[in-house]
Amino acid sequence: MQRYFVPTENWRNDTVVIEGDDAHHMLRVMRMQVDDRIICNPPASKGAICKIVQMDTDSVTAKVVEWLDRDSELPVYVTIAQGLPKGDKMDLVLQKGTELGASAFIPFQADRSVVKWDAKKEEKKLTRYRKIIKEASEQSHRNHLPEIKPAMKLKQFIEESNTYHVRLFAYEEEAKTASFQSFASVVSKLNKGDRVMICIGPEGGFSTDEVDTLKEHNFIPVRLGPRILRTETAALYALASISYHLEELED
């Protein structure tokens, strides 16, 4: 069944009105009819099976048939701080990261990011990123829409990281030394509801300055397996492992 995220203001008791792109998708792309069933999701709650009761030229009205009990959210809140990568790799991180359960994304302007975040194009870029996240959330049956933040410099997201219980950064160099904390030992100690920030370098990795600053602010360096992962693969490895450990191994 198709799933749509619908803003809170479009819900009234058990009636929901779908507008904009989603209404267009239902009316013109899926060619839905009255009585067809869909899943509607308030922004941060479980979804409901709804029956279409009315179709207008640019909106669709549906009534809740049954609230769903299924919770498809990771038991921890994971934010991916992704060093701005080249080309369309950020799209891949957002799409796959959403499928794999991330709660938020922070594009991070790293010393070695080849791409520069253009403040003038920010709103346009964020709109596109939100669309990728919304579609991936609907497709993967998420209950919550992950958040995307505007690009930050290291200092800004280090401030942001104060509200997190666990701060990690992917840094294989460190992982070669004897006294490192393994990624698995950190994941094993997570509790339901913990906030975890995972910072991933861009293609060229972190600069020495960045490594020093991250360590000073209690970011733990971790290895994500013994192979060298591309920047866009690292977040996916981390998220899949957290899901595997908390949702499949311990569940």
Add this chain to the structure above:
Amino acid sequence: MQRYFVPTENWRNDTVVIEGDDAHHMLRVMRMQVDDRIICNPPASKGAICKIVQMDTDSVTAKVVEWLDRDSELPVYVTIAQGLPKGDKMDLVLQKGTELGASAFIPFQADRSVVKWDAKKEEKKLTRYRKIIKEASEQSHRNHLPEIKPAMKLKQFIEESNTYHVRLFAYEEEAKTASFQSFASVVSKLNKGDRVMICIGPEGGFSTDEVDTLKEHNFIPVRLGPRILRTETAALYALASISYHLEELED
């Protein structure tokens, strides 16, 4: 350091001759010089740090300085049988699957595959796939080059699966029933050297016939987390989880 996979016939004692695309890459793209160091890898063995001793117009000769001890291979042999997906998603599965440690890939012509494998273009397609795999292997510092097989129908790869210790297929429907084996319980029981085949359906999932046939041949249905993953994300989740469990959690 740049890594190159070099066929067995190009090695003689501690001397290796690099030809073709790789020589072009070294001479024209990287503009390497005599005395520069690279890592050379026989097809299925650990690599060696080598020093360039001679450069010709279309070949480079290097001498082994030191054999590397690092083993970056998953402790189990994982084959991904991927239902042929649309567009360039197979490229993503091959590239990311190689980074994450897969040993072999079988494109699988599923009932619901929209794309049809064109036997006439097979050699061309396999050549392109091998190039993706080789580049991902070099980049991720693999010791072995994963194998890519020509596309198979269900019956063919079920025959192929006889040499495997564990056979799995991603099937979330089954995972909703009470009596399923969890993915984690299967991964927990893996031993070093085990051969594991993981079968992933295309965009529309498996047909009922395929599910019945897979079950008859002792393929175990598993869930890969509670969210609905796109076909190309499923293999990556499975590989990351196996790496996490065997290389990070138990290592």
